[in-house]
Amino acid sequence: MSEDVRSSLKAGAAPLLALAEIADGGFAEAEAVLGGDAESLILYREGDAVRAWLNVCPHAGRRLDWAPGQFLKSKDGLLVCAAHGASFELLRGDCVAGPCRGESLRAVSVRVSDGQVFLEQG
Numbered sequence: 764m765s766e767d768v769r770s771s772l773k774a775g776a777a778p779l780l781a782l783a784e785i786a787d788g789g790f791a792e793a794e795a796v797l798g799g800d801a802e803s804l805i806l807y808r809e810g811d812a813v814r815a816w817l818n819v820c821p822h823a824g825r826r827l828d829w830a831p832g833q834f835l836k837s838k839d840g841l842l843v844c845a846a847h848g849a850s851f852e853l854l855r856g857d858c859v860a861g862p863c864r865g866e867s868l869r870a871v872s873v874r875v876s877d878g879q880v881f882l883e884q885g
């Protein structure tokens with residue numbers, strides 16, 4: 764995650780959502796205030812871990828979900844942008860196929876505590 768995203772996080776005390784609201788291997792969408800702006804986040808759960816990125820595709824800046832919180836996952840485990848089909852691996856958020864290949868989603872640091880997902884403090 765880049766320093767500017769990390770330093771701009773305004774971490775509140777309220778959780779983004781409960782871990783149980785995300786299926787294992789699935790996605791959820793949450794709203795958060797980052798740097799004073801309301802942003803949509805993609806949350807991806809893998810067991811007890813959650814990774815998050817801004818819900819902004821590096822191709823044309825569109826949301827990746829086809830409806831709020833409804834993200835596409837390919838058979839080979841890639842997150843697929845609903846707008847034009849860019850595919851992202853889910854460790855780093857790198858685009859591995861499609862119109863923005865070589866670019867990446869912007870990571871947002873989150874942590875899981877007491878079964879809740881929080882923005883990571885600075």
Ligand code: FES
Nearest residue numbers: 820822823844847
């Ligand atoms: S905006 Fe995501 S592939 Fe075009």
